[in-house]
Amino acid sequence: MKLFLLALSFLLLMSCSKKDDLGKVDDIPGLGGDTWVKGPLDRWLFDTLTVPYNIAVKYKWDQFEFELNKTLVPPREEKIIPVMSAIKKVWMSTYIAEAGDLFFRRYCPKYFILSGSASWNENGTITLGTAEGGRKVVLYLVNDFVTRDMPDYKPGDSANVKQMFHVIEHEFGHILHQTVMYPVEFKRICAGLYTANWNNIDDMSAYKDGFVTPYAMSGYDDDFVEMISTMLVEGRTGFDRIVNSIPPGYSINGTSQADAKARLRRKEAMVVSYFQTVWHIDFYSLQSRTRREINKLLY
Template sequence: MKHINILTFLLLCCALAACRRDEKLDDVNDIPGLGGDTWAPGPIDIWIKDSLTTPLNVAVKYKWDQGELDYTHTLVPPKEEKIIPVLSTIRRAWLKPYEAEAGELFVKRYVPKFFVLVGSASYNTDGTITLGTAEGGRKIVLYVLNDFRTKSMAGYVPTDSFGVKQMFHTIEHEFGHILHQNAMYPDEYKRISVGMYTSNWNNVSDADARADGFVTAYAMSAPDEDFVEMIAMMLVEGKQGFDNLVNSITQPGPGGTTPGQAKARLRQKEAIVVKYFAEAWKINFYSLQTRTRTAIDALTR
């Protein structure tokens, strides 16, 4: 009986505290994260609209939204003063070269339509760092924006060119995945380094990887990663830079590969990449490479 009386009392309290039909509720749109966190477009939003959204139908999210990211990682938002410099260099050194070689329609069709920007790197439990991801050809997440500098930005020193090249390497890598997901590269590529791919790539240095015929250590993780790492390194380093990388191999690799074999494998991979771009996309890869490297040089030298 006591339990019934207590329940009745609680229900009565709830009824007395309940809202009346004519009582005005607080505007739910004021609750952040539930669709109400809107803002008046500022210079950054106007620049994005005029430079990316209107001409290319590309949207960019730079204001913080954890729902777009992995909840298991600790990340920080990008600094607003980095947004326009980063996006303008992306347009200049990635989109413009592809547009010049493949046409505006190619860019509109295959470039991801949604970019999410993050200020910090994404650190993984195995000691590796994620610098970018591509999801289904629609969305690219770019990390480490707060470290980005070009020669036109305050505090830039020549050694910071590594950060610029690192960002474009990430973009070219992820876009390479989008391309081969739409038109697969030849199976013969997978046979060049068959039996040498490993999940322990993060314990291998880039120099040792190259001595075994891989352009980077991460290229050793799987054939698809090998293919897009070749694309990224060839574009970002340019023809001379890639040639220097190949010619720098003078020691046998940990896997027993001789310098001659390692160089031959990298040249085989290079030839397939060039042929793939010509046949699958009607793109002159060496011309694209020159345009890309020239644009990156202008940002860093």
Template structure:
């Protein structure tokens, strides 16, 4: 499956951060090895990613990694290693340092991670921040904007990588039981989700408008939000007290559905891979 996440829909002068994914069943699993190289960056990747986890990181531009209808800029060479360190700090380490996490990460990590320097510009006026292909490849954009002091950039990257990693989980183990029954009337479609506001999505029982597009995207969005959103419980789980408006009541109704999704996800990870996502979240939050 080819999944595209974190798109920005540009409507006139307005630019709003969203998510978008699509399928491409033709993607085959790439080879997990790189040719021998004496390039310092290649040696760094070989030592820290290929040898340890069997994942190759591609930073040189190759057109087969990007749809021909999209426009991109390759990553700057001097920013590749800082981006690799960012992934180690916020993606690799949080998972491998919890019980059963190392095995989970090694078993589920995709064979390739692709770096793109810019956002990926689409023909329809949107931009793509990341993609996942059949559980075998994750593409990350905006590498040239790396700034570990910029929380907005950090959250966009974390939202992308955790969302795409969550897709691999449900591709291997399906969705939690009865997932489709929690908020069945709240879903939209891949072609209309961006008409919702964050508030409307919450009232329907979703963490984001894009989560309303499909069952799978709903799952991946909730997993990502659990891991990286500092205000996850305040915003999406804990009810507001003393509601005096219908909007407040509707938000709390949405939170009741999200609590069911939250519990279903935690149980799903524990059952299938033995990983406590709340322990992973604690490590991530301590780094932010």
């Protein structure tokens, strides 16, 4: 009986292998079968980012690079060069000008993954970018990227573009502080005011407690890098505008206008000192360069 079952199993196996084409493993997208003839876009990415900085950009769709429970849209290929060219001007070139090639090559993420749409979360917030281990950055909303030299640009589109730069500066800020930690005194400035419900707080309410954005209220580390990204993207004038917009009176947590402004100025000073002491970077000079490049793209 055992011999009969073994023989039957063998026959079934042979029958399957002869008659049914189950497909080859290398034909499955994302497992080695998604090859294509390299074109001008691939050559531009290779020459502009891979050769000089060892940065790879993945724009061909691969769901396994993202959370499997999210519905996302692939990036449009005509958006890839404008997005990565703008990132090079606003983020890469400005850091290189202030800190040098060696600094940037050592600490820059080496792998960019692009998604055309945002990643929506269950609590109603959206994820606009992530960084993993200081080496991989995922950018969303690529299809919404429009600058003033593009035919479909409208003045309101500047917010979307600035948000992408904000994400890049935020994630790179994480890489820097994960390499060398910021001063522990920073955590004491707004101690007791951090909250998991930051997504239910509007901008002005965050300002009134001494935070530069609502997301900064989610934790110490995000508070620090939100300061970096906001100060760089908005420029010195834009950051001053945020501080000066805090009205007289008290927040719901009892923070006075004077205390809120003082907290933001203390955080500003710590960011500037951190960049100078740890990385030998003049933050205000970096800030000016960054804002200047953003203005060229948008205004």
